Amino acid sequence: xxxxxxxxxxxxxxxxxxxxxxxxxxxxxxxxxxxxxxxxxxxxxxxxxxxxxxxxxxxxxxxxxxxxxxxxxxxxxxxxxxxxxxxxxxxxxxxxxxxxxxxxxxxxxxxxxxxxxxxxxxxxxxxxxxxxxxxxxxxxxxxxxxxxxxxxxxxxxxxxxxxxxxxxxxxxxxxxxxxxxxxxxxxxxxxxxxxxxxxxxxxxxxxxxxxxxxxxxxxxxxxxxxxxxxxxxxxxxxxxxxxxxxxxxxxxxxxxxxxxxxxxxxxxxxxxxxxxxxxxxxxxxxxxxxxxxxxxxxxxxxxxxxxxxxxxxxxxxxxxxxxxxxxxxxxxxxxxxxxxxxxxxxxxxxxxxxxxxxxxxxxxxxxxxxxxxxxxxxxxxxxx
Numbered sequence: 001x002x003x004x005x006x007x008x009x010x011x012x013x014x015x016x017x018x019x020x021x022x023x024x025x026x027x028x029x030x031x032x033x034x035x036x037x038x039x040x041x042x043x044x045x046x047x048x049x050x051x052x053x054x055x056x057x058x059x060x061x062x063x064x065x066x067x068x069x070x071x072x073x074x075x076x077x078x079x080x081x082x083x084x085x086x087x088x089x090x091x092x093x094x095x096x097x098x099x100x101x102x103x104x105x106x107x108x109x110x111x112x113x114x115x116x117x118x119x120x121x122x123x124x125x126x127x128x129x130x131x132x133x134x135x136x137x138x139x140x141x142x143x144x145x146x147x148x149x150x151x152x153x154x155x156x157x158x159x160x161x162x163x164x165x166x167x168x169x170x171x172x173x174x175x176x177x178x179x180x181x182x183x184x185x186x187x188x189x190x191x192x193x194x195x196x197x198x199x200x201x202x203x204x205x206x207x208x209x210x211x212x213x214x215x216x217x218x219x220x221x222x223x224x225x226x227x228x229x230x231x232x233x234x235x236x237x238x239x240x241x242x243x244x245x246x247x248x249x250x251x252x253x254x255x256x257x258x259x260x261x262x263x264x265x266x267x268x269x270x271x272x273x274x275x276x277x278x279x280x281x282x283x284x285x286x287x288x289x290x291x292x293x294x295x296x297x298x299x300x301x302x303x304x305x306x307x308x309x310x311x312x313x314x315x316x317x318x319x320x321x322x323x324x325x326x327x328x329x330x331x332x333x334x335x336x337x338x339x340x341x342x343x344x345x346x347x348x349x350x351x352x353x354x355x356x357x358x359x360x361x362x363x364x365x366x367x368x369x370x371x372x373x374x375x376x377x378x379x380x381x382x383x384x
Contacts, residue, residue, distance in 0.1 A: 005037075005040070009071055015082070020100065037070075038068070043056075044056070051353055052186050054353075058159065062118060062122070065118045065157075069113070073113050081098060116358070121355040121356055125166070125362035129368065130343065132305060132367055132369060135372045136372075137372070138248035138284075139248075141245060141284075142370065149180045150181040150182060150183065150345045152184050153215065154192055154195040155187055155195070157349075160197065166198075167199060173364075175366060177206040177243070181288050181289070182211050182290030183213030185215065186215055186351065188223065208233045210235055211257075214257050214259035217257065217267065236255075240254070250283060250284055253272075253288070254275065254289075275287070276301060284304045285302060285303050288307050288308075291310045292327055295308070295328070298340065299338040299339060305341045305342075308343070313331065313347060315358075320332055346361060347363065
């Protein structure tokens with residue numbers, strides 16, 4: 001049993017369902033629905049072998065996510081009401097018991113909020129435009145436009161038809177470069193071959209560059225790196241590529257994911273020195289790193305802009321404060337880290353195990369580079 005969801009489901013059983021004026025059979029039915037809904041991850045593990053790639057029909061994954069969200073929200077709402085009531089009683093003030101109508105209202109609101117959150121999670125993202133200033137950006141790269149996709153999590157929830165819509169919308173943007181900063185899939189190559197196929201149609205003047213996220217390691221890292229090359233991506237695995245416009249250069253480097261450390265040396269760990277080795281010293285440097293938590297360290301290597309994902313922006317407004325510590329304070333949006341800019345993308349999609357977004361929209365992000373007139377203080381540059 002998955003206790004993370006089991007605990008609130010038991011709380012709701014005794015504090016929400018049992019006090020209701022329902023016949024016994026209806027309470028049993030509601031308890032059964034609650035128990036099954038709380039065990040979504042167990043159902044995924046039993047049916048699919050992993051909580052990360054549920055091989056269930058699309059509508060069933062949506063239903064499980066709505067149920068899980070309702071369980072979480074209703075538990076929070078009911079607990080908040082009860083704690084408030086107990087606190088008021090502690091002041092010696094009489095508080096009437098929660099009425100049945102109030103309980104129905106809490107349940108309906110939790111269900112509606114969860115359904116709304118799932119609908120926001122599964123839709124094709126809107127386009128988000130972000131301008132980022134880079135010190136020393138050559139005039140030839142002024143206005144250079146980069147499409148960032150990240151955390152697509154292609155799966156039974158975010159399937160081939162969804163990927164086709166994302167690619168179609170992305171291709172209308174006519175960007176200079178497309179980058180994918182990890183977590184493209186949930187599932188192994190054989191299970192997801194058709195799901196990722198639409199990505200071969202992604203177009204940008206300077207092509208598509210990509211790095212792995214932590215989820216690629218769950219489903220056959222070597223197989224996915226090879227397959228992504230076949231899709232036409234230039235994989236930047238502790239490596240860089242130099243873009244040229246006349247005599248001017250722009251470096252795009254990429255790292256493997258920090259989660260590789262869990263695999264006892266089986267896969268290359270992120271190595272920024274290797275990634276930047278031989279890169280033109282004076283050229284601005286853009287770094288692709290799936291997780292943002294190493295940004296402070298990366299900034300010391302003269303990186304001008306880091307593009308990351310992984311956090312999904314926190315998914316629900318307010319959760320960014322919970323996720324901040326695990327990501328060294330970097331959860332969503334644009335940050336200044338030393339002399340480096342960091343952009344943490346909310347994600348094109350997210351993990352199907354808890355697919356809810358409220359107040360934190362997904363993104364098709366177009367980053368436009370602009371020159372900054374500030375002094376060039378990057379490490380190793382002549383003006384420093």
